[in-house]
Amino acid sequence: MLNARSCDSGYISCMSLKERLREKALELGFVAAGFAGVEPMAIYIDEIASRPEMYSWVNTDYFSTLRGASPGAKHPWSRSLMVLARNYYRHRFPEELTGLYGRCYMVDERKVRGAEFARFKAFLDFTREQGVKAYFDAEVPARMAAASSGIADYGKNCFAFFGAAMEGSSWIEIMPLVLDVELDPDDSSLEVGCPPKCDDRCIKACPTGALYGPLKMNPLRCIAFHTYYGEEITPRELRVPMGTWIYGCDLCQEACPRNRPWMKKDLPADPDLDSRASDYGLMTLLHMDREHYEEKVWPRFFYMSRSRMDRWQMNAARALGNLGDSCFIPDLERSLTESPFPNVRGMSAWSLGRIGGKKARSLLEKRLGVEEDSVAEEIRSALEGE
Ligand code: SF4
Numbered sequence: 001m002l003n004a005r006s007c008d009s010g011y012i013s014c015m016s017l018k019e020r021l022r023e024k025a026l027e028l029g030f031v032a033a034g035f036a037g038v039e040p041m042a043i044y045i046d047e048i049a050s051r052p053e054m055y056s057w058v059n060t061d062y063f064s065t066l067r068g069a070s071p072g073a074k075h076p077w078s079r080s081l082m083v084l085a086r087n088y089y090r091h092r093f094p095e096e097l098t099g100l101y102g103r104c105y106m107v108d109e110r111k112v113r114g115a116e117f118a119r120f121k122a123f124l125d126f127t128r129e130q131g132v133k134a135y136f137d138a139e140v141p142a143r144m145a146a147a148s149s150g151i152a153d154y155g156k157n158c159f160a161f162f163g164a165a166m167e168g169s170s171w172i173e174i175m176p177l178v179l180d181v182e183l184d185p186d187d188s189s190l191e192v193g194c195p196p197k198c199d200d201r202c203i204k205a206c207p208t209g210a211l212y213g214p215l216k217m218n219p220l221r222c223i224a225f226h227t228y229y230g231e232e233i234t235p236r237e238l239r240v241p242m243g244t245w246i247y248g249c250d251l252c253q254e255a256c257p258r259n260r261p262w263m264k265k266d267l268p269a270d271p272d273l274d275s276r277a278s279d280y281g282l283m284t285l286l287h288m289d290r291e292h293y294e295e296k297v298w299p300r301f302f303y304m305s306r307s308r309m310d311r312w313q314m315n316a317a318r319a320l321g322n323l324g325d326s327c328f329i330p331d332l333e334r335s336l337t338e339s340p341f342p343n344v345r346g347m348s349a350w351s352l353g354r355i356g357g358k359k360a361r362s363l364l365e366k367r368l369g370v371e372e373d374s375v376a377e378e379i380r381s382a383l384e385g386e
C-alpha cells in the first residue's frame with residue numbers, strides 16, 4: 001500500500017484506493033466514512049429472527065432488511081461495504097416544528113434533489129472515475145453497517161453514535177454503499193458506548209414503551225411508525241402517548257446525554273427551512289387542500305404515499321387534541337364536519353373529547369346524529385370520556 005506522505009507525485013493519486021475514497025468523502029462534507037466486509041451481519045440477523053412478529057412489515061418480497069443484511073449474497077459481484085455518514089443537524093431547526101417532526105425528516109432532500117443529493121452524486125461520480133462500481137442499497141441495515149465499519153457504536157436506544165464526528169452524537173444519516181472492489185475492512189465498533197452513569201434515560205423517555213430494554217425496540221409501538229404507517233385510524237391507546245408528533249419522533253435521542261453537547265450548540269438558522277415552516281404547521285395541515293399537500297408537503301415528507309393526505313390531517317387533529325387548548329375547537333369542528341375522510345373526522349371527534357368542555361361536548365352531540373359506523377363510534381367514546 002502506498003503511503004501518501006512518502007509520495008511526491010500528487011497527494012490523492014498516491015494514496016491507496018481506500019484512502020482516496022475516504023478522503024474524497026470527507027472533502028465533500030460527509031462527516032465519517034468507513035469500510036466493512038460483505039459477509040452476513042450475524043448480530044442483526046439473529047436479533048430480527050428472535051422477534052419476527054415485530055419486523056414482518058420491513059421484511060417483505062418488496063423490501064427486506066434481512067436480505068440487505070447479507071450484502072455479499074444479495075450482490076454476488078460485491079466485495080466491500082463503504083459506509084458514509086452525513087450530519088443532518090447543521091442548522092437550528094424552526095422552533096414551531098420542534099416536537100412535531102423528527103429532525104432528520106425536516107431536511108430530507110431525496111425527492112427534491114437538493115444540496116445533499118448533489119453531495120452524494122458527486123461522491124458516486126468520483127467512485128466511477130476511480131473505476132469502482134458503488135451501489136447505494138437502502139436494504140442494508142445502516143446502523144449495523146456503520147458499527148461494522150468502525151465509524152459508530154451503539155446506544156441503548158438502538159441509534160448509532162459517532163465517536164469522532166459531531167461530538168459523539170447520533171444526528172447522522174448513514175448511507176451504505178456496496179462496492180465491487182475488495183478493500184481492507186476497518187476495525188469494527190460493534191459495542192454499546194453509553195456512559196455507565198446514564199441510567200437508561202432513553203428508555204424512560206419513550207412514551208409508548210417501544211423502547212422496552214437496552215437495544216430492544218419494538219417498531220410496532222414506535223411513534224414514528226404510527227405517524228407514517230398503518231392504514232387505519234391510530235389505535236386509541238397510542239393517541240395520548242404520541243403527543244404532538246406528526247412525522248417521526250426524536251424523544252429517545254433528545255433524552256440522551258450523548259446528544260446534549262451538539263444540541264447545546266449555537267447553530268446558524270436555516271433560511272430555506274425557516275421560509276417553508278409555515279407550510280407544515282398543524283393548522284395548515286389540518287385544512288390543506290390537495291394542491292398544498294402535493295406541492296409543498298409530500299415532496300419533502302414522502303413516507304406516507306401521495307394519496308394519504310388524510311393521514312396527515314388525522315395526525316394534525318390528534319396533535320391539536322393533545323395540546324388541549326379550547327382555542328382549537330373551531331378548527332376541529334371544521335374538520336369534524338367538513339373532512340371527507342372518516343379517519344380525520346373520527347380523530348377530530350377524539351380531540352374534541354380530549355379538549356372537553358361544554359362547547360366541545362355540544363358539537364359532538366350534534367354530530368352524533370349525522371355520522372355512522374366508525375366515526376359515530378369515535379364520537380360516542382369521546383362523549384363517554386374514553
Ligand atoms: S422514536 Fe419515540 S416512540 Fe420510537 S423508540 Fe424512540 S422515543 Fe420511543
Ligand code: SF4
Nearest residue numbers: 155156194198202256
Ligand atoms: S440515554 Fe443513556 S442509555 Fe440511552 S442511549 Fe443515551 S447514553 Fe445510552
